[in-house]
Amino acid sequence: MNELFNSPFELSLRVLIILNTAQSRLTIDKIVAYDFISTYSSDFGISESNLHGNNSYRFSEYTTKRIIITQAIKKLVVEEFVLPHCNKGGFSYSISLAGKDFCSSLNDDYANNFAQIVQQTVATFSDYSDRALIQTINSHALKMFGGR
Numbered sequence: 001m002n003e004l005f006n007s008p009f010e011l012s013l014r015v016l017i018i019l020n021t022a023q024s025r026l027t028i029d030k031i032v033a034y035d036f037i038s039t040y041s042s043d044f045g046i047s048e049s050n051l052h053g054n055n056s057y058r059f060s061e062y063t064t065k066r067i068i069i070t071q072a073i074k075k076l077v078v079e080e081f082v083l084p085h086c087n088k089g090g091f092s093y094s095i096s097l098a099g100k101d102f103c104s105s106l107n108d109d110y111a112n113n114f115a116q117i118v119q120q121t122v123a124t125f126s127d128y129s130d131r132a133l134i135q136t137i138n139s140h141a142l143k144m145f146g147g148r
Helices: 008-022 028-039 058-078 097-105 109-125 130-144
Strands: 082-087 090-095
Touching: 008 028, 008 058, 008 082, 008 090, 008 097, 008 109, 028 058, 028 090, 028 109, 028 130, 058 082, 090 097
Parallel strands: none
Antiparallel strands: 082 090
């Protein structure tokens, strides 16, 4: 069971839900930030509890999560569930029709809860730049560990 927690497979599903919910092109940094904030939404004032509970190491997951989400996105692009878009700032990603169809087939409490939280996360943070999102996560991490 531990192999599924934050695995490329699990994060692939969450990436699809994020892209399907956001309905816009997102950078890897924004996808990672939305996933992190949505997973630990209580820490950011989005929901009553964190989807994955509370643990002392949750903010240390952020760096690893970026690596795994990058791998997941590459696989989703190859499988044509996600579309890459090249622009002068780099790459952004959107969900394809096949990805949307797959998302509509997800029908369990976890996926539904995650999609609802992502919707609130996007509504709260859609105007933030990638850098501002990362700074927000870092600020919350500092507060958790007794910093500023």
